[in-house]
Amino acid sequence: METVELLLSGFATALTIQNFFAAAFGAFLGILVGAMPGIGSLAGVALLLPLTFKFNPTTGIIMLSALYYSNMYGGSYSSILLNIPGDTPAVMTGLDGHPLASQGRPGVALFTSNISSFIGGTIGILILTIIGPGLARFGLHFGPVEMTALMAVAMTSLGWLLGDNPIRGMVATLIGILMATMGFDAVTGLPRFDFGSIYLLSGIPFIPLVVGIFGFSQVIEMMEKRNTARGFDIDKLTLKDSLLTKAETLRILPPALRSGFLGTLIGVLPGAGATTGSFLSYLMEKRLGKDGHKLGTGRVEGVAAAEAGNNAAAAGAFAPLLSLGIPGSGTGAVLLGGLLMYGLNPGPRLFQTQPEFTWGIIASLYVANIITLLVAIMIVPFLIKILKVPVKMMIPIITTICIMGSYSANNSLYGIIIMLIAGIFGFFMKKFGYPIAPLLLAYVLAPTMEKNFRQALQISDGSMMIFLQKPIAAVLVGFLLLTVLSPVIRWVIGSIKNQPN
Amino acid sequence: MKKIMLVLMLVLAVTAYVSAEGQQESDGSWSPSKTVTWYCTSSPGGGSSIFTQTIIEIINDENLVEEDIIINYKTDGGGAVGRREVSRAKTNGHTLLTFNNGDLQPLVQVENGELDDLTPIAVMANDGQILLVRSNYKYQTGEELVEAMESGERIIFGGSKGDDINFYNKIDEEVGGDTEYLVNDSTGDALTQILGEDIDVVIAKPAASYELVSSGELVPVIAATKDRFDEPFDAPTFKELGYDIELTVFRGVAAPKNMPQAAVDFWSDVMGKVSETDAWQNNYLDKFLLTGRYIPADEAYDYMKDFEEKYKANM
Numbered sequence: 001m002e003t004v005e006l007l008l009s010g011f012a013t014a015l016t017i018q019n020f021f022a023a024a025f026g027a028f029l030g031i032l033v034g035a036m037p038g039i040g041s042l043a044g045v046a047l048l049l050p051l052t053f054k055f056n057p058t059t060g061i062i063m064l065s066a067l068y069y070s071n072m073y074g075g076s077y078s079s080i081l082l083n084i085p086g087d088t089p090a091v092m093t094g095l096d097g098h099p100l101a102s103q104g105r106p107g108v109a110l111f112t113s114n115i116s117s118f119i120g121g122t123i124g125i126l127i128l129t130i131i132g133p134g135l136a137r138f139g140l141h142f143g144p145v146e147m148t149a150l151m152a153v154a155m156t157s158l159g160w161l162l163g164d165n166p167i168r169g170m171v172a173t174l175i176g177i178l179m180a181t182m183g184f185d186a187v188t189g190l191p192r193f194d195f196g197s198i199y200l201l202s203g204i205p206f207i208p209l210v211v212g213i214f215g216f217s218q219v220i221e222m223m224e225k226r227n228t229a230r231g232f233d234i235d236k237l238t239l240k241d242s243l244l245t246k247a248e249t250l251r252i253l254p255p256a257l258r259s260g261f262l263g264t265l266i267g268v269l270p271g272a273g274a275t276t277g278s279f280l281s282y283l284m285e286k287r288l289g290k291d292g293h294k295l296g297t298g299r300v301e302g303v304a305a306a307e308a309g310n311n312a313a314a315a316g317a318f319a320p321l322l323s324l325g326i327p328g329s330g331t332g333a334v335l336l337g338g339l340l341m342y343g344l345n346p347g348p349r350l351f352q353t354q355p356e357f358t359w360g361i362i363a364s365l366y367v368a369n370i371i372t373l374l375v376a377i378m379i380v381p382f383l384i385k386i387l388k389v390p391v392k393m394m395i396p397i398i399t400t401i402c403i404m405g406s407y408s409a410n411n412s413l414y415g416i417i418i419m420l421i422a423g424i425f426g427f428f429m430k431k432f433g434y435p436i437a438p439l440l441l442a443y444v445l446a447p448t449m450e451k452n453f454r455q456a457l458q459i460s461d462g463s464m465m466i467f468l469q470k471p472i473a474a475v476l477v478g479f480l481l482l483t484v485l486s487p488v489i490r491w492v493i494g495s496i497k498n499q500p501n
Numbered sequence: 502m503k504k505i506m507l508v509l510m511l512v513l514a515v516t517a518y519v520s521a522e523g524q525q526e527s528d529g530s531w532s533p534s535k536t537v538t539w540y541c542t543s544s545p546g547g548g549s550s551i552f553t554q555t556i557i558e559i560i561n562d563e564n565l566v567e568e569d570i571i572i573n574y575k576t577d578g579g580g581a582v583g584r585r586e587v588s589r590a591k592t593n594g595h596t597l598l599t600f601n602n603g604d605l606q607p608l609v610q611v612e613n614g615e616l617d618d619l620t621p622i623a624v625m626a627n628d629g630q631i632l633l634v635r636s637n638y639k640y641q642t643g644e645e646l647v648e649a650m651e652s653g654e655r656i657i658f659g660g661s662k663g664d665d666i667n668f669y670n671k672i673d674e675e676v677g678g679d680t681e682y683l684v685n686d687s688t689g690d691a692l693t694q695i696l697g698e699d700i701d702v703v704i705a706k707p708a709a710s711y712e713l714v715s716s717g718e719l720v721p722v723i724a725a726t727k728d729r730f731d732e733p734f735d736a737p738t739f740k741e742l743g744y745d746i747e748l749t750v751f752r753g754v755a756a757p758k759n760m761p762q763a764a765v766d767f768w769s770d771v772m773g774k775v776s777e778t779d780a781w782q783n784n785y786l787d788k789f790l791l792t793g794r795y796i797p798a799d800e801a802y803d804y805m806k807d808f809e810e811k812y813k814a815n816m
Contacts, residue, residue, distance in 0.1 A: 143699030144683070184581075187684055189611060189662060202582050270693045324696065325712045326689045333689075334574075337554055347712025412586070455683050459657055459699060 006355055007129065010363030013058055022059045023368050026052070026066035027375040034074025035086055036405060045071055045334045057342045061361055064338050065368035072274070072311050073117050073376045080109045080303070081386050082398060084215035084405070088275040089310035091210065091440055092282045096295060096302030103298050106384045107242020112303045114380070115244075116256040118373040120308030123260030124267065124315025125365050133323040133351065135316070139268035140324075144455035145466055147269070149476035151449035154276065156483055157283045158438050161296075168434045176442030179204055186451040187458075199414045206443070208406035208415040209422045213436055215402045216423025221430070222395050242380055244300075252304035255285045263309035267316020270326075274310040274317075275444055281309025315365070322346050322358065531594060531763035533568040539597045540573050540587050542580030542604060543661075543687060548628065548708045548789075550574070552752050553599045555785045556625070559775045566771060570597075580604060580663075581612050588618040590757040594764025597622065600755035602808060603663030609812040616802070616809045620760050623772035624753040624796035624804055626786060629726035630668050631734055633703050633710060633719040635695060643723035643737045646702070647744070650678035659683040659691040660704030664750055668704055668725055675744045695719065706750070707734050708789035730790050751808070752791070753801060769798035 029051075045068055052060040052067070075086035080097035093113060100109040127135065142150065158173055159166070182193040183203025194200040244252070259281035266277040285305035286292045295302040317332045325336070325347035339346060339361075350358055389397070406419035429436055460466035468474050539557065543549040550572070557570045575583025584604060590596040598604075598619065608614040632646070640646045650656055658669055658680055669682045683700055685691045688709040695703040696718065703710075703719070707730060713719045714733050721736035725748045729735055739746035754772055756765065775781055776795035786793045796804055 140693060140697035143694055143697045145699070186686075189607070189666075189684065191611075199582075270690065270697075320693070324693075326693050333550075337550060340551065340554065345712055348716040348718055349712065458681050458683055461655070461681070 006359040007363055009356070010359035010361075011367070013360050014062060014363045014367045019059050019062050019364075019367070020371065022055060022063040023066040023364075023371040024375055026063035027070040027368070027372040028379075030067040030070030030372070031074040031077070031376060031379060034071035035077040036074075036401070045338075049334060049338050052338065057357075058360055058364065061339070061342060062364040062368055064335065065361075065365050066372050068314070068335060069117075069121060069311070069368055069372040070375065072121075072314050073114060073372060076113045076117070076303075076307055077110065077383060078401075080113060081106055081383065082215065082401070083218055084398070084401065085210055088206065088210070088440075088444060089278040089306070089313075091214075091275075091437060092278040092306035092310070093303055094214070095282070095306070095437060096297070096299050097306075099296070099298030100300070100303065101387065105242075105298075106387050107380055108244060108248065108300065109303055110380045110383060111242055111244055111377070112248075112252055112300045113307045114373060114376045116252055116259075116304035116308040117311040117376075118369060119253075119256040120260040120263055120311035121315050121369045122366075123257070123308075124264045124312040124318075125362070125369065127261075127264045128315055128318055128322075128365075129362055132319045135264075135268050136319040136323040139270060139320055141472055142269045144452040144459060145470050146472045146476065147452040148449060148456050149467060149473040149480070150269070151445055151452065153476055153480050153483070154280060154445055155442070155449060156480055157280075158441060160283055160286050161435065161438050161441070165433060168432075169438050172429070172434045172436065172439040173442045176439035177446045179209075179439075180443045180446035181450075186447065187454045205415055205418060208418040209443070210440060211402050211405045212419035212422025213426035213429075213440070215398060215405075216419055217426030217430060219395055219398050219402070220423060220427040222391055222398075226391055226395065242384060248300050252300050255281075255289060255301045255305040256308040258284060258288070259305045259308035260312045263312030264316040266309075267313030268319050270320070274313040277313025277316070278306040278310035279441055279445075281305045281312075318365075322350055322361075323348065325350075529763060531761065531767045533566055533595055535595055536568055537566065537570040537595045537597065538573050538592070539570050539599070540575050540583045541599045542575050542583040543599075548688065548706045549599045549601060549603075549752075551708050551789065552625070552785070555781070556754075556772070556775050558784075559778055559780050560771065562780065563774065563778060565774055568595075580607065584608055584612070584614070584619070587756070588614070588758050591759070592757070594756070594760055594767065596757050596760075597768065598755045600753050600805075601628075601664070602667075602750050603661075603665070605805060605808055606663055606667060606812050609809055610816055616805055618758055619755040620758060620765055620798070621801040621805050622754040622756050622765060622768045622798055623776075624751050624794055624801045625772060625776060626752045626791040627794050628706050628708070628750040628752050628789075628791050629724060629730065630665065630704055630706055630748060630750065631724045631726075631730065631736065632722045633695070633705055633714065634701065634722055635698065636717055636720050638701060638720075641720055641722070643742055646722050647676055647742055650676050650680065653679050655679045655681075656702060657681050657683065657700045658702045658704065659685060659694050659700035661685055661688045661691060664748070665691075665704045668746075668748055671725075671746050671748065672739075675739075675746050692719075706789075708791070711789060734790055751794075751804070753796075753805070765798050769801075773797060 049064065052063045055063060075090040076093040076097065077086065079085040079090035079094035080101050083094055083098040085091045085094055097109045097113060100106070161169070182200060184190070184201065185192050191201050262281050262284055263277040266280060267274065282302060282305050285301055286295050289295065289301050291299065291301065320326045321332045321336055325345070336346060344354060344357055402419055403416055406415040407413065426436060456466055467477050539553055541549050541553045553572055557572070560566050560570065575586065584598065587596055587598040600619070605616065634640060634646070640649055656678065659682065660669065662684055666682065666684065673680060683694065685694070688705050691703050692705065692710060692713060694700045710719060714721060721734045723742065724730055724736055724738045725746060726738060727740070727747055727749070729738060754768070756768065773795055776793060782793065785791065
């Protein structure tokens with residue numbers, strides 16, 4: 001009961017006019033910055049963090065949380081509208097979001113994205129409020145061995161995304177893995193496949209790669225087809241047409257709720273983060289959803305699953321941050337820096353030594369989440385007009401955004417070069433029917449898997465048995481075997497059944 | 502049309518922001534004329550980032566620098582990219598770098614670089630490393646731990662990169678036994694591993710593990726420093742236990758190779774002022790159990806050069 005009281009008193013401090021405007025302002029800025037490809041939520045929060053220091057701690061932290069959320073919201077906008085993911089988690093959002101937008105329903109995609117972000121975020125915060133510290137302890141059980149098993153499951157699941165031509169999908173996946181091996185070896189610290197170039201010492205930077213392979217490849221495509229008109233009636237891009245129908249609202253609820261829970265759990269795991277959260281949520285929807293097989297063709301369920309999953313994971317990352325003082329993601333780490341500056345020391349003693357402050361923060365997370373949703377919905381009518389811009393003008397605009405985004409990711413021209421090469425590469429991939437998403441996901445997941453796999457073998461002194469000795473890992477490996485072998489088993493059962501007696 | 506203008510304006514604003522050129526004053530003295538970028542080559546939340554954030558906070562509170570200072574976390578390639586970028590930056594004094602042993606060592610041993618690729622600005626403090634174990638681990642004291650190692654029991658160590666690896670190698674050399682070292686990107690990741698019982702012993706610095714040790718979750722067992730730390734990190738040193746292991750860690754600030762002398766003087770002076778504030782003593786040194794040690798630019802070069810020679814000799 002004390003918890004509820006403390007939370008309520010937290011709300012009392014959080015809900016003032018000044019805080020409301022600070023949150024709204026933070027949300028607005030956060031969406032703008034988050035929507036810019038290349039800046040993404042990590043850099044967005046880091047860039048805007050100093051702004052919050054001008055306020056008193058409560059206001060500052062509310063604004064900070066609003067920034068954090070709205071960055072997550074904004075990341076999906078450019079993915080939906082322009083097919084340039086603003087940050088990694090948005091790669092999954094774009095899989096259904098952009099087809100929806102291209103079908104003339106960008107508003108629906110944006111609304112779905114906003115509302116499922118809100119649902120995912122809310123589930124995340126609720127779980128955080130109730131069992132945050134316990135959840136953080138649970139996350140600790142995912143050491144190198146368990147993470148390897150989890151990543152193996154994730155990697156195998158990529159198969160479900162491979163599309164019509166699995167061989168091409170496999171090729172894309174393998175290219176992603178190959179590219180991920182470039183740069184410093186995570187265990188020995190020695191450079192790998194750097195081809196003597198200092199820029200390749202740390203491998204291929206991710207943001208320029210994404211911006212190029214999705215965004216710039218599109219520019220080339222547009223140039224090729226610049227005289228063809230859009231396939232839909234642009235006058236119909238009104239707010240009214242953007243609202244979700246009742247049936248659509250009912251369709252997005254189950255995936256958003258499911259993904260909210262899954263995403264929170266994943267967010268708590270060390271080093272998993274929002275990308276894995278949205279990725280696994282999307283895959284879960286593909287397997288469990290009623291029309292799972294239609295995902296990828298512009299389904300609201302796909303947008304809902306990805307967005308709820310990534311926002312829930314972002315909230316879940318708060319659990320280890322607050323109760324152990326260990327940030328679960330890069331963005332969480334920047335937030336930790338912000339909290340430290342306000343005199344808050346996240347750690348095991350936080351809830352005992354600074355209860356009011358801590359509950360104040362949790363209350364401000366709720367407040368910020370609601371205000372961000374309001375701001376995000378108000379922005380939709382303006383955003384969808386982007387699609388009214390003629391293709392001729394979109395070419396220079398997207399090019400500018402691509403160049404800016406890839407430059408600002410690491411503040412270097414090298415980013416632009418990578419972006420251009422990736423753009424040309426992506427153009428030909430699309431032209432020859434190779435899917436891009438598996439390549440990027442493999443690129444993201446492979447380093448985590450490699451590092452954890454090698455650490456696991458270091459722990460076991462080279463014995464593979466360790467993956468069966470630890471219960472969580474053993475369950476995951478069992479699941480993995482089941483997935484891999486299920487076609488074989490089905491085939492065997494099928495052939496026995498069909499055998500004439 | 503308005504919308505397009507808005508987008509274009511935004512694009513322009515951001516472009517202008519990232520490419521702003523600074524102006525240098527001509528009267529000999531120097532002060533920043535645009536936003537200062539401070540590189541930190543370790544993850545946010547770790548020791549280096551706390552160090553950097555604290556200094557910037559003090560600079561802002563005391564109004565020591567008029568322009569904004571932003572932190573650029575460049576963790577790519579074990580920090581190599583960030584160091585290389587700072588080394589080559591031509592920003593006339595608007596670029597700084599958080600620089601510790603943990604940066605100098607890979608610079609010399611892995612990246613074929615040298616101290617002369619950078620300009621030391623100041624040494625600010627001395628830090629130390631310590632071995633921590635879980636409060637439910639079977640060995641709770643340093644004596645027990647080294648005894649177990651010497652008897653050949655398999656013990657898994659974990660920690661961050663750079664000087665933590667250095668410390669582990671030293672332990673492996675002096676104490677020996679059947680040990681393994683798991684390298685992580687940050688001390689935070691290593692702390693997660695020890696709390697999750699994946700590793701037995703973690704190498705950490707007091708700053709990053711303060712809350713976990715204060716709460717009793719982790720227990721200090723052996724320090725790498727010359728003298729013992731104060732509570733809650735009070736534990737015997739390796740010297741006390743009879744091993745020749747003693748490592749000091751310096752925390753300092755560096756700048757691009759050809760930073761103008763006037764700018765070097767300016768920053769060295771700012772760091773000196775920071776080191777004299779109460780906030781530095783109370784909110785940083787006392788809180789994270791560091792020893793204050795301000796060394797201005799010219800002497801800092803000699804101080805760091807000694808370390809460089811040691812690292813070169815160990816290659």
